[in-house]
Amino acid sequence: MSSASSSSLRVAIVGGGVCGMTCAIGLIKAGVDVHVYEAASKFGEIGAGVALGRNAINILTELDVYDDVHTRSLEHEAAGHENHDWAKTHPPRGLDDMHEWFKYVSGKTGETLWEVNADTLAQGVHRAAFLDALVHHVDPSRAHFHKRCTHVTQDTPDGPVTMYFQDGTTAEADVVLGADGIKSAVRRYVADTSADVHDPHLKYSRCVAYRALIPADKAEAAGCKFDYSARPLCPVGHNRHIIIFTVNAGTMINIAAFVTDPEQTGPESYVPPPVLSKQSATREQLLKAYEGWGSEMTNLLSCVEETAKWDIDVVYPPIEAEGWTKGSVAILGDAAHGMQPHLGAGAGQGLEDAYLLIQLMSHAQTNKSNVSDVLKVYATVRQPRAQKVWDSSKRAGDIYEGRAGDDLNRFAEVEALEKYIWNRPVNADLKDAEELLVKQGVFH
Ligand SMILES: Cc1cc2nc3c(=O)[nH]c(=O)nc-3n(C[C@H](O)[C@H](O)[C@H](O)COP(=O)(O)OP(=O)(O)OC[C@H]3O[C@@H](n4cnc5c(N)ncnc54)[C@H](O)[C@@H]3O)c2cc1C
Structure with missing residues (x-):
């Protein structure tokens, strides 16, 4: 993060899942004053493995937490918890090794089998171990539990944002980042959805x-x-x-x-x-x-x-970039683009959002008076890519399940979709965002 230096912004993150925690870690490491408000009584993940593509691994490596995630995932398995063994037996490979992901064979019973070549898969880690590793990097005084955000308000454009919680308490920050998952409360604010109607997205x-x-x-x-x-x-x-x-x-x-x-x-x-x-x-x-x-x-x-x-x-219909932010509030992760899991790419897109937000919120040129413009540029850069991955994940499901036709050659298309997702230089979004911010006169 060469262009980053500690900013004086007070940042609040609503939701301590993998995207919120990754964002918190990066901001803490960059010297930003950040607090996480989580609805649950502790940080926790459900389910077994989660696949991390090369794009996600690169971000965690840049933030210096990947080794911890990997080690804890292995320890989790050694302790007898459920996990799969891709992580242990197949260390991460470069993208050049991605040839031959899919092979097709016919099962003896007549079903069609899509055989996955584990050598070229993304890294699989245990979900709980992943989150444990992230939590470890956040000072407990910065994590607040039982804080289910019900809504947020910002009275003046440069003024503080107030978060309201179900327990009747409130908290204030200069910037609020909604990483509160698929049923996001913060999304209602940025996308202008009233609290008493069904969320149309x-x-x-x-x-x-x-x-x-x-x-x-x-x-x-x-x-x-x-x-x-x-x-x-x-x-x-x-x-x-x-x-x-x-x-x-x-x-x-x-x-x-x-x-x-x-x-x-x-x-x-x-x-x-x-x-x-x-x-x-x-x-x-x-x-x-x-x-x-x-x-x-x-x-x-x-x-x-x-x-x-x-x-x-x-999340459907998609939220356009203008709907990802309002004033000094923005959404990331599943809150912004919850997608079908068929390419194992949802968390990775959330990590890409988090990484750009870390870089922009800690940027030497970001301050209270321009942060709403900076967040708009975050959305302009991130939304089209996240939406393309959303579309690709749906397409992959259609290919697996015959809705795109029965031609098995279509599976080659899935490989191309994965390459698009994984093959993204880790600082590409920052480069695009900085160019845009200079062009708009927000940065010099
Ligand atoms: C079956 C399945 C398999 C998947 N496999 C993969 C995979 O292999 N690879 C991959 O990259 N992705 C995968 N995904 C997608 C991935 O799980 C999600 O994209 C990712 O977990 C989203 O992270 P998040 O932090 O945005 O949201 P979440 O993980 O949902 O975290 C949201 C957090 O916010 C908290 N919260 C919610 N509401 C509030 C509130 N109002 N106030 C305060 N806190 C709140 C929640 O308690 C939670 O801690 C899969 C998804 C599914 C369903």
């Missing part, structure tokens, strides 16, 4: 993900033939696909089974989400969803002991 994508862990010996005893520990696997079919990989040194098989409503004809058919995004589910429901998928998958899924299903909610 929050949609259920008509896709659910069943998640389960299956003991590998149980699967073998049930007649499963594949060696799931050899590599991640992704059987695909119409409106269905399953991501399968082993965790705990190959002893447990982790599945994320996606099922898309056949009525889903595109984003225009997305609907407001149900109240609960996680629901209980049964093995029988899962088996029914994958009926006709052949003996291998039927045997595997019949070993599921416990499962639940998550609705995949997204």
